Amino acid sequence: MSAVTILGIAGSIIILFALFEMMRRHRLREKYALIWALVALAIITVAAFPSLLIRTSEAIGLEVPANLLFFAASMVIMVLTLQHSSELGRLEERTRTLAEEIALLRLEIDQHRHPGGLLRPSEPRDEHPRELRE
Amino acid sequence: MSGDRVLIIVPAWNEQDAIAGTIAEIRECVPDADLLVIDDGSRDFTVDRARAAGATVCPLPFNLGVGGAMRTGYRYALRHGYDVAVQIDADGQHDPRYLAALLAGLDHADVVIGARFATPDDPYKVRGPRRWAMVLLATVLSRLAHTRLTDVTSGFRVSNRRAIAVFATHYPAEYLGDTVESLVIAARAGCTITQVPVTMRARMAGTASHSPFKAAVYLCRAVVALILALVRDWPAQLEDVAPGDDPAVVPAPAPGPEAEPTHEQEVRG
Numbered sequence: 010m011s012a013v014t015i016l017g018i019a020g021s022i023i024i025l026f027a028l029f030e031m032m033r034r035h036r037l038r039e040k041y042a043l044i045w046a047l048v049a050l051a052i053i054t055v056a057a058f059p060s061l062l063i064r065t066s067e068a069i070g071l072e073v074p075a076n077l078l079f080f081a082a083s084m085v086i087m088v089l090t091l092q093h094s095s096e097l098g099r100l101e102e103r104t105r106t107l108a109e110e111i112a113l114l115r116l117e118i119d120q121h122r123h124p125g126g127l128l129r130p131s132e133p134r135d136e137h138p139r140e141l142r143e
Numbered sequence: 144m145s146g147d148r149v150l151i152i153v154p155a156w157n158e159q160d161a162i163a164g165t166i167a168e169i170r171e172c173v174p175d176a177d178l179l180v181i182d183d184g185s186r187d188f189t190v191d192r193a194r195a196a197g198a199t200v201c202p203l204p205f206n207l208g209v210g211g212a213m214r215t216g217y218r219y220a221l222r223h224g225y226d227v228a229v230q231i232d233a234d235g236q237h238d239p240r241y242l243a244a245l246l247a248g249l250d251h252a253d254v255v256i257g258a259r260f261a262t263p264d265d266p267y268k269v270r271g272p273r274r275w276a277m278v279l280l281a282t283v284l285s286r287l288a289h290t291r292l293t294d295v296t297s298g299f300r301v302s303n304r305r306a307i308a309v310f311a312t313h314y315p316a317e318y319l320g321d322t323v324e325s326l327v328i329a330a331r332a333g334c335t336i337t338q339v340p341v342t343m344r345a346r347m348a349g350t351a352s353h354s355p356f357k358a359a360v361y362l363c364r365a366v367v368a369l370i371l372a373l374v375r376d377w378p379a380q381l382e383d384v385a386p387g388d389d390p391a392v393v394p395a396p397a398p399g400p401e402a403e404p405t406h407e408q409e410v411r412g
Binding site for chain 1: 181199200202203204205207211215219222316
């Protein structure tokens with residue numbers, strides 16, 4: 010077994026173990042774990058059968074098989090990061106909607122509690138203003 | 144226009160020095176209208192001073208930007224059945240004495256903008272890249288709205304029920320989204336847009352930068368924001384808002400299956 014094979018297999022086993030542990034502790038949701046599991050399995054496959062990589066790079070005309078590996082790896086990482094950005098954007102949009110809703114509901118509750126009472130300058134606005142705003 | 148229920152929405156962020164004066168001035172000009180201050184997560188005494196000045200205050204839990212504050216305001220207007228919503232800045236830049244003219248403009252449009260640069264003797268002067276950006280935005284928006292618009296980045300605006308329904312669902316929080324993009328959305332949803340010339344006062348806190356570098360950055364961001372606004376798939380969601388609209392202004396539904404459910408819920412909310 011070559012050093013590359015050992016490194017590849019060890020790396021992907023570490024990833025798979027980490028995935029399993031994180032899912033077991035409810036730290037990772039399956040929908041994100043799946044893609045990482047696929048990445049780890051792909052690394053194992055390539056590490057165990059390096060001829061796959063060599064033959065594929067010959068087929069598409071690459072002289073150094075490692076280049077194919079680097080290209081594939083960077084593409085996978087780019088796609089994953091992009092997916093995270095889009096998820097983040099969706100979460101931000103939802104947070105924004107929730108914040109707006111909360112503000113409107115709080116106003117409504119206020120108006121029910123103090124009908125017509127708009128002149129309440131001394132009333133505390135909320136209990137945890139600083140924490141909420143950080 | 145008399146007999147219409149008018150809501151004046153004032154988005155305010157750290158405006159403790161200006162807010163009371165602005166509210167008093169608005170009250171003086173339009174005594175019949177209801178006044179709603181949306182506090183955009185201010186860290187100063189904006190909320191207390193606005194309440195003391197007699198406004199209804201809706202404090203957002205954290206800073207969302209003008210887009211978030213305004214969508215909150217338009218939702219309030221929609222839910223409470225207001226006929227007209229007015230958007231006016233808290234910093235005193237917008238003179239509420241123009242409100243009568245703006246409200247009169249609603250007779251023949253869904254959105255009326257209080258616009259600078261509409262008359263040759265407008266004292267509000269902008270030069271360099273910032274000026275180019277404003278001209279570019281105004282030109283593109285004018286073509287989209289089929290009318291002459293000179294100042295599409297103005298936050299001084301009056302909307303009727305139809306536009307309120309659109310803005311309550313779609314009021315982007317992104318850069319220039321609160322002004323330019325929201326107008327693009329309104330135009331594409333079939334709202335008619337017009338403008339009334341106004342003279343704006345100098346900002347109390349002079350944030351409008353004169354550095355050429357910042358002006359150039361503004362130009363680039365404005366171009367990007369404009370292009371994004373023009374190519375984005377809004378209409379799939381707008382169909383829910385205005386079902387009776389001319390189908391010609393409502394392009395094909397968005398292909399993305401993921402983003403849709405939230406918007407449907409928002410419309411019905």
